[in-house]
Amino acid sequence: MSKVVRLDPIGQEATVSTNDHLLSVLLKQELQVLQECGGRGMCATCHIFIKEGMEHLSPVSRRERRTLGVIATCQHQSRLACQSKVVGEGVVVELPSGMYLSEMSEIENLIGRRTEENILHPLDGRVLVETGKLITRSMITQLKETQSEVATQVATSQLN
Known part of the structure; x- marks a missing residue:
């Protein structure tokens, strides 16, 4: 039903x-x-x-x-x-406002542009980049580290 x-x-x-x-x-x-x-x-x-x-x-x-x-x-x-x-x-x-970090290639295309919505951390939901903020190369580095952290966390969880 x-x-x-x-x-x-x-x-x-x-x-x-x-x-x-x-x-x-x-x-x-x-x-x-x-x-x-x-x-x-x-x-x-x-x-x-x-x-x-x-x-x-x-x-x-x-x-x-x-x-x-x-x-x-x-x-x-x-x-x-x-x-x-x-x-x-x-x-x-x-639905929470914002988008979760996914493909880095998508994010890298945004360098020099302002975010249209919050970019959220995929493990804990905290805001990584606020709406309206300019995306810089240093932010991309932080986002790449976050993506690596997510992959490690998910792999560890799958073993348990």
Whole structure:
């Protein structure tokens, strides 16, 4: 049976089968969501906020609670889309503002330009480059170090 999920602030609605993860909703809507850990709840790149309907989602697991604990922007209504199964109607998801660091080639093309939205750290959600800031070569170096840190963290998590 299908459930309707509303996505704010973009104002879209999407359907999802009962017990499907919210991540599948985001991906169906062609939203740029990274899956650094492959949907295992270890990297926080699918961090979202639940505006309404928390009771219509699966309970938070220990792994998800541990991952949410390291996200700087975590709030009471935070969840990981890859770990949140839709079990009832009335879920409203708020997408965090900003984009997660992904391909360095994309970022390098932005040198000398101002960011249109925050660039977020993929492990903890903190803002690496604020909206409107000029991207410099030194920022690119910092972003490359962050990308390396993410790869190491994800590889380590996969071994555990």
